[in-house]
Amino acid sequence: MPLPQACTGWVTSVSPRDKSKIPNNFSLSKPFLFRIDQELGPAPDAYLELTLPLSPSRKTGSWMPCPCLPELTGSPELEPRRLEGEEQGGGEATRGDNMQQILKYLIIHWKCETAGTSKGALLEGQLVISMEALNSKHQANTLHCVTTIASAGSIYGGLVLKKFLKEIQSLLPGFSAKLNWTSEEASYSQDISGVTPFQMIFEVDEKPRTLMTDSLVIKNFLHKIVMVHPKIKFNFSVKVDGVLSMEVFGTKNEPTLNLSNGIALVISYQHYVSKPKFATAELLCSRIHPVLGHAVMLFIPDDIAGMGLLGELILTPAAALCPCPKVFPNQLNRISSVSIFLYGPSGLPLILPGQEQPTTTVFKDTSYFIDWKKYHLCMVPSLDLNLDRDLVLPDVSYQVESSVGDQSQNMDSQGQTLLLFLFVDFHSGFPVQQPELWRVHTLLTTHLSAILMENHSVVQDSIQVAMDQALEQHHQATKDHQKFQASLSVAVNSIMSIVTGSTSNTFRKICLQALQAVDTQEFGTKLHKSFHDITRHRSLPYCSCETKQQLLPEENAEENTEDEHENSLELLAGTSGQVENKRLRQGMEETRAFHSARGPSQSEASVTPCGSRASPGGDLEDSLWQREVSNLSEWLNPGPKP
């Protein structure tokens, strides 16, 4: 049966054995709809469907059955194969994991495409990931879920479909796909709308609980990516039985630390820890201040190099305390936990959450790389890996082991978190190609621990340098805080001594009246509290964010003005603009699948900030900070240290 040259929403499928029929030069550079159906079961298989061009109904956001489907399923050559779906077993990769792998693949492809044109530039673009779940007609208590990955713009120009299919199948062992494609001519002649040039669709039956976990896994993965790719935006939506939950992951306009090689670490603190309970509404410093350790070249053991790691691995650590001690300057800052984030080449997460990770084996020993005794800390691994938070989930987490028992556990929840980022990059002397980069990622995911162990000494040195510097600031801040408190105590006691010792009724009366105190005891209490309140945010001169205003160069002022303008436009855009940057919840209940604690007003459409949470007012500081840390990064990181 001849394939139509152009049609809307029709679907055909191809069995794996027919993949050879896909033209080698098939490219996804033109508008099309790319659909992967996957139902997991004992003999997992999948469909890969290709539709040209986009169905107009897609633009409205509602998913319509493809009208041409019946016509095409009868094709003898391209027999569609639907599998009886079963939820996958525990040992296998989940849909969330598969989604992450596919996203990784796409970003690596994207990165390699971009590297050819602008080396070291940050990836910029937008991906839309939507999940729609309806009660399955085949199975009770099961949701039929359709997941779509789509992009706006020409992000995936040059993606070779056949190659993608082959690689994604080897990557995801429980995954098979059916693919349909149209003629080569057709694929190049369908650029009609130019709106959504790329879409990929999964279909799977899942238990509601699995859907929830998958969604959280994907959300965390997206969050983790935007933490080092501030110009990438992910629109992530889940629709369960008509209830839509939408979230945007993006960190554009947030302050970043430029790490070169096309990644920049977002340094807004709220991605890493919750807002301190005792911090006032207006935070004095919303950033972390990462200290970069020196970059070290990692020796690759022969057996791993033999698997295809032919090049150099460079590790760059960065350490920061979070939140900035200035957030609660009058609190005695102490470290309560440690979060370690691992990033591989292209700024992609190295591990998948929720599984036994070979990547992090080496971090099970909390003291393997870090001498905590030096900082008078005792760390134990933390098992609190709660996905259902708006925070980016660390790959490894430790918490300070309390020596005073229950008392300090309560205190620890208010302490600071030491963030440690480990960026592993790959260089081969030549521009790294997509397959090579993919291979490196795959090898690192399984062998990072072994490589780090092999390089124990240099890794330890590099991490320790970054930690020492980050904690030096912490110690200084603590010292300053103590000085401040001790001084104010002396001041208050001295005033009290004069007031209580005075024989002048008038003087005492004036003092008591000023603070509306009935007696000297109340006067003392109020005086102490007032002093504390007045001076609570006015210390910590070491904090680099405090001096930025004085360092304002003209060019930065201009840049900042532009940023402010951009933000203003966003704000003026009103509702439509807000939708881009906010989480949208609609429906009577948010979802039965998402029964976690969310806002109580779920019956109303509500917007909750997510992703780009930096306030527009912070832009001036941000641009200066960016500039400073960028310079710092260049200075600290002139090249790998052998």
Add this chain to the structure above:
Amino acid sequence: MAFAPMGPEASFFEVLDQHRASLLATLRRSGGETAGGGTRLASSSEVLGSIESVIQDVITSVARNEAPAFTIDNRSSWENIKFEDSVGLQMASHCTTRKIKSDSLKSVKKFALILKILSMIYKLVQSNTYATKRDIYYTDSQLFGNQTVVDNIINDISCMLKMPRISLHILSTSKGLIAGNLRYLEEDGTRVHCTCGSTAVAVPSNIQGIRNLITDAKFLLIVEKDATFQRLLDDSFCNRMSPCIMVTGKGVPDLNTRLLVKKLWDTFHIPVFALVDADPHGIEIMCIYKYGSMAMSFEAHNLTVPAIRWLGLLPSDIKRLNIPRDTLIPLTKQDQLKLDSVLKRPYVTCQPFWRREMEIMADSKLKAEIQALTFLSSDYLSRVYLPNKLKFGGWI
């Protein structure tokens, strides 16, 4: 009548007497200065009221949710200092100020320590007791850190309240010595005779409290260094030049030594001479006695004696006396800087002879200690140099 050893004949003091007459005439012409003059001491109630006022201001700021701060005249800038020939260095009436903030990490400790010492002063004044700066330091040496911190804060408080330190009931342990023709009663009634042979009397801690000062001295000699002072005592300089008084502040003078010199001048109006090394440091010490210091400019009226004259060792004396070059010391870089600094001070313009001497020093790039005179003879200073200078008016 004070014990009066045999001194030179009356004719020896003719030039000195003339000088004294000249000083008195100048004093009469200016008309402002009286014996025991200077700032009036504040009463206890005034001091307590001032401290209460400061505390009220702090509490008012706190009640307004504003971080309190102390405003103190800036005494570290020459721009805030005015020079008056008859008084010396004084604070300008509209001078810049500095703030000791309670919300700045840099100054919060100082803010607290000012309050701490204010509260101690408050108690001292209430109980009519006195404490030395050292006593205050030892009340909480860990908090204060070192004595200088306490000394500076006391000066700041004195400046802020515009009251002399003694009014705050704070004394300092004197390091100065006095010898010669002088008797007085201390505040507690102790009778002190400074007339003695080879020993000196410590300058009292409460200068304001001494009374019944009696002397026949023809002059007061301020000696920069203790070593020279002791040598002059050993050489019975006071007896030979009797009647006279000698004072040393052992280097940079403390407040009590300066107060004593001022009190002796105010009481007796006898010529006051300075014997200092012919080096920039010696000149600066002499200037502190004569014109005061920037740090204590707010209390200049109680401390300065503009009538002081430079007796020696003059840089021009080095050449005049043919002191060998190898006994001289080259000026260091610090000396040069100090000399340049002194030459720029406002009082140098009205002291052309001083300027000339300093220029001689600058040109020669050499300095000399008083001990350089021992090259001529071991007792040349006491037997020849000083008597000749005093007899023939060799001061400037």
